Amino acid sequence: MELKDRIKEKALALGFDLAGVTTAALLDENSRRHFENWLGQGCAGGMDYLGRNIEKRFNPAGLLDAARSVVCVALNYKPSRDIPAGAARVADYALYEDYHEFIKRRLSALADFIAQTMAGKNIRFKICVDSVPVAERALAQRAGLGWISKHHGLIHPTLGGQLLLGELITTLELPADAPFEKNLCGDCDNCLRACPTGALSETGNFDGRKCISYLTIEEKGDIPQGLTVKIGNRLFGCDECVSACPYQAAAPVCANKEFRFFPQRYILQPGGILNWTQAEFEKIFKDSAVERLGLDRLKRNAHVCLQNQSS
Secondary structure (H helix, E strand, C coil): CCHHHHHHHHHHHCCCCEEEEEECCCCCHHHHHHHHHHHHCCCCCCCHHHHCCHHHHCCHHHCCCCCCEEEEEEEECCCCCCCCCCCCEECHHHHECCHHHHHHHHHHHHHHHHHHHCCCCCCCEEEECCCCCCCHHHHHHHCCCCEECCCCCEEECCCECCEEEEEEEECCCCCCCCCCCCCCCCCCCHHHHHCCCCCECCCCCECHHHCHHHHHHHCCCCCCHHHHHHHCCEEECCCHHHHCCHHHHCCCCCCCCCCCECHHHHCCCHHHHCCCCHHHHHHHHCCCHHHHCCHHHHHHHHHHHHHHHHC
């Protein structure tokens, strides 16, 4: 078995659902140009951090000197339960433990495996999970893990679009997998029609300022009045565009039993959250993506949900 295949096999054994390899070469110039135009239109809203380190974002070697390859992995997080009526909805990925640390630990184990396999050689690694400035969906597509859809997420034809991504940049040179060339969305526009706020458009543009995930997670101040009613009962994030995809409907549920799921996070009532203390917040959302939001902004969101329930 070739080294690349052994590495991919180890990645799956560590609990990832997909693994692929691409080069650490610059990404397509069109990807960078599109991203810079998107920023120039103000579509990132208050996410100023996206405008930093653009050179590195589209050049994996800018994150690790002498990088040659990138091992891309994906974890399916589709939950097996439906949200009860009246509950405040938390984005599906946040029903699990904080994926950042979960993926980092497993990428670290993968790096250890490679280092042990290549004992005696000076091989270096850079672990990337979401917060590192790297165009992870473009890299994943180039590594053959799926295509970038009309809702701008990565979709795998079997596993759907609820995928958490991670990258292991390395100075080890590995043969690259073939990129996923096809876009299988076809004429389907389910995701565009499902977006409650019109953040997605038929032109392919995505206005982050209208996205419910942006409004409930990234927005630091008050949510614009004209958009609050469209938030509905979404307390943190939104899954509407991904859930509307036919590939997502047919996708299997998360198979990784080590990725801890917290059922208490999908039965929350917005009225109760308004009375929470910091200790109650931490009891429910410790080791969660929601923890970074903080109690004050969670209460802001709960107030919006409660208003929408009574209107």
